[in-house]
Amino acid sequence: MNRADTGLEPRLALIAGNGSLPCQIAEALDSAGREFRIIAIKGEADERTRAQADTELGWGEIGRLYKFLKKTGCRDVLLIGGVSKRPDFTSILGDLGTLKRLPTIIRALAGGDDSLLTKVIRLFEVEGYRVVGIKDVAPQLxxxxxxxxxxxxxxxxxxxxxxxxxxxxxxxxxxxxxxxxxxxxxxxxxxxxxxxxxxxxxxxxxxxxxxxxxxxxxxxxxxxxxxxxxxxxxxxxxxxxxxxxxxxxxxxxxxxxxxxxxxxxxxxxxxxxxxxxxxxxxxxxxxxxxxxxxxxxxxxx
CATH class of the missing domain: 3.40.140.80 (LpxI C-terminal catalytic domain)
Known part of the structure; x- marks a missing residue:
């Protein structure tokens, strides 16, 4: 996959769940010349997505996720694909980056009537990332x-x-x-x-x-x-x-x-x-x- 950097837009992190949509989005981004990296959700992303992914992370590996985003220079984030399993946060104990951010994570996820997805967006936004949608990166779909x-x-x-x-x-x-x-x-x-x-x-x-x-x-x-x-x-x-x-x-x-x-x-x-x-x-x-x-x-x- 080309993933050539046009220098016009920030590098995008494609966080991929199950289904065919992540690969469809990847193809659209590649055709548009938008540079991106694929992060497959462990236990969710299908075989084709995992084959194209730059890394695969579990639900509790939030610290490792942010480390990957910083290392690869991704500033925009797109969450795409389905989630069929209940998130397993047991791996959180082995992720020091997650433990360091635990108070922030708790504040973002606790309280209020917002949906879980809205709270997940907040987790990225408090770290300075911009969460985008399909309309922003592949409106033709x-x-x-x-x-x-x-x-x-x-x-x-x-x-x-x-x-x-x-x-x-x-x-x-x-x-x-x-x-x-x-x-x-x-x-x-x-x-x-x-x-x-x-x-x-x-x-x-x-x-x-x-x-x-x-x-x-x-x-x-x-x-x-x-x-x-x-x-x-x-x-x-x-x-x-x-x-x-x-x-x-x-x-x-x-x-x-x-x-x-x-x-x-x-x-x-x-x-x-x-x-x-x-x-x-x-x-x-x-x-x-x-x-x-x-x-x-x-x-x-």
Whole structure:
């Protein structure tokens, strides 16, 4: 990997969890000529990420992490990829750098209603690092506005998209979830702590037992960011698995927030959606749709 230094931007530390996103981001950074270093999270990063990583560190090795950042001259930090395991801080006892910072770590992580991710950001910021998001380094990976694949929504689809969008806005106000599903002018599922995938599986079961009735493919999954959500570390994401589950649930398509949601493995995701006969669209928060007599949707905010 080139990772050539253009001298235009600070060197970036890519702290990588599981999934394919870390490698996608690395490829985008490399193409842009942005110099970076990959830090794989031990027990989380997959084989491909570990093969490209400059180092691999466990959860408790905060002192070693800061030492690596200082040694490599990284000033910007990007946290990317999933975390499936509960952090194991047992290794903290062997990391003198972590012990030295323990009072600062405790102050950053304790108290308040902030999410864990927000507190992790604070840990970096108190050390003088800048935490960035995908929008800052690889905005081309975010969803754009409009129809993104080959399948076009119909009148009913646009109405369902608007209804589900309104539902996600209410969910966001209550800080509950990021996604909702509307079918035939009725909201049939709201995302809770179980996440989007489990909600789609629940929707498929409801359709199987006849609680959701529709002719052919119908209904729209809408996924957007919550108000004041920190998009640097908590970006709404859809990918190939989302398409599979939406197809299994009998939905007509998916709508995501333009410039505020990530389409993982974008080319594969859109190709899979086209093959399954599902549309994928990017929409704006607060958008309302009017439908013309020709069946085309006009956006109005």
């Amino acid at each position: 975010l969803a754009s506005s409009g129809v993104l694949g080959k399948i076009q929504p119909n009148q009913g689809d646009w109405r369902d998209a608007e209804l589900a969008l309104r539902a996600t806005e209410k969910l966001g106000e209550l800080d509950i979830g990021q996604a909702a599903i509307a079918v035939g002018g009725r909201v049939v599922a709201l995302e809770g702590a179980e996440g989007t995938d489990a909600m789609l599986q629940r929707c498929a079961e409801l359709k199987r037992i006849g609680r959701i009735r529709s002719k052919g493919r119908a209904g729209v999954l809408v996924k957007t960011a919550k108000p004041n959500q920190d998009l640097r570390v908590d970006l709404p994401t859809v990918g190939p698995m989302t398409i599979d589950l939406a197809a299994a649930a009998g939905l007509a398509g998916i709508a995501v927030e333009a410039s505020g949601a990530l389409i993982a493995e974008k080319e594969e995701t859109l190709k899979k959606a086209d093959n399954a006969g599902l549309f994928v669209i990017g929409i704006e928060h607060g958008t309302r749709f009017g439908v013309t007599s020709k069946g085309q949707a006009d956006e109005r905010s």
